[in-house]
Amino acid sequence: MKTSMNKLFRQVFLGLTLVASTQIAIAQDSEAVARGKAKFDHSCAPCHGKGAGDDGREMLPGTYSLKIKYGDTMPAALEDRTDLTSEVISVFVRMGAWSMPPFRKTELSDKEIDDIAAYLAVSSRK
């Protein structure tokens, strides 16, 4: 377990250094962006969407949790962030993040993570 975790974290680190170049390349692929948005809406937005919670609470639970985690230092909604490359997202969704359980490859493929990253790279510009 340890070694693969280290590997994942190395990937994040690498990922961060590559942010600029990869993001530009990915953002140009509008099909990937459209696929990524659809997957995000289906699988992520029920927890990470903006606006009021589906049950009338102030926020959805992923957004709420990240608001508490980061305070004002980072946007609470993933769609407002500019730092979420495919590598970074992978670490969180494959390992799980606090109360977010990990996603299996049968429900979220590596390619779909790339698509989501492509979408998140442009979603904050709107």
Add this chain to the structure above:
Amino acid sequence: MAILPPGVSQQQFDTAIDRLKSVVGEEWVFTSDADIHAYRDHFSYIKDQPNELIPCAAVGPDSVEQVQAIVRIANEFRIPLYSISTGKNFAYGGPSPNVRGSLTVDLKRMDRVLEVDDKRNFALVEPGVSYIDLYNYIQERGLKVWVDTPDPGWGSPIGNALDHGIGYTLGPYRDHFSAHCGMEVVLPDGEILRTGMGAMPASDSWQEYKHGFGPDPAGLFGQGNFGIVTKMGFRLMPQPEHWRNGLVTVPRRQDFIAMVDTVNYLTDLGMIGEPWYSGGLQALMSNTEFAEAANAFNEEEMDRQALAAGLPSWRVELQFYGSEGTTLANWEYAKELMTRNIPGVQFTDGESLPVPLTDEQIQKSSTSYESVMRRNITQGRPGLGIWYMTGRTDFDPNAWNETHIGLFSLVGRSGEAVFKAQRDFADISRRLEMPGFFPNALAVPVNWYQNSFLMGNGFGAAKGNSPQQKKDATKLLRRLLEENAKLGYGDYRAPPILQDDVADQYSFNNNILRRFNEKLKNAIDPNGIISPGRAGIWPEAYADLRGALRED
């Protein structure tokens, strides 16, 4: 790769993995630690312990034929399987198996909605179809049926029903296993069985008549280990034209008895959706005099203080599905009955809204009283808002709330039974020195299952999050299950770590129920490969593992 299936050598395992790859394709056999990580229970009480329930590998078939082939390979190599549909059974073990080293059969890729009929009101789905998927399918086609969703919408009609899960609309639809109609199962020897009218090849009634002819084995597949379900039909509630809610409050503690009787009457006549009971006196608990009375079950004193504070002892929020006229008539009738049965009862009209409600109407209750209902689920709208319960809060930014680590026990559906259970739970908690708050005279039942009450107890059993504290909490829950059983309070569902203990509760005639199930199990599944240990049913091949999770 560290974990092997029990009794299987590395070499046999490697051969089996190769065979599995030739069935589903290399891409869909998962053996790396990183991939297997997602098949562990994120909220496990034995996380990272030597006995944590981690599979040896996972396999993701895309067809019934592939499931059959997997079952045959498992028989050949004596590898225990554990099947999941969407695998979101959090609070009840997540995707994790009963036996460490099992091979997880992940059915998520089988995600086709095979049929939705909004005239005859049913659906036929594969295991990987989530509530959100089925809802989207219905919306995209403008069909006029609802799904009855459990609170988290990423689970599946099949996975949820097979663990006897529940939802929040009208009674017959809330009990998801009972609302199923017809299933297809791959049996332990790889044969395909269809239940109900599915057994008649030319029948048009598979999703309309579930009994077929003769004994119906469908019950064996709910919380069972007799096969892998590959299709299941469900009865769907037609979309009503109108929804209305209203609040009933009663002044005295003893009024709860007539309140429950009246609600039962309305429920069983099909006039109301799920009633949401709540206590009216929680606010008084900060007053020590009242808290003492509630902890001591001093009813006179509780009534006196409730009266002085102008608060009702009990509340129940009713909801009605139908037309504007019928929902109003049913609400008026509810008022009439309650007035006849309970002196001093009061009513507050809620909202009266055409269906479908707008997002705004769902999110912003403008009801004239404080509503405890989570309105989205009363409207069959799947979502994940409820996940707030599992993590950080403003009050505790580091909250890591392994929800549902506690029990939901069956209690008689009457006010008297609830009063008795309140005392029993308080008494047991004191005797076992349970941490946290003790149940008191304010504990309320939930009416998820139309015909029964469940009451939470044992929540807060953990004093903290260290491995030792979790171990202690698990031990405490085991003792609680034992004590509860002596008084007749059984659990309806449990994570693998407590399934042997819950099965022990059902002990009539020297545990004949379990002995009967195990006799069947050994006959139908001689190698014991299908989810051994699930619901405490241990085949001979793995009998030495019974109770193993109880050891330190």
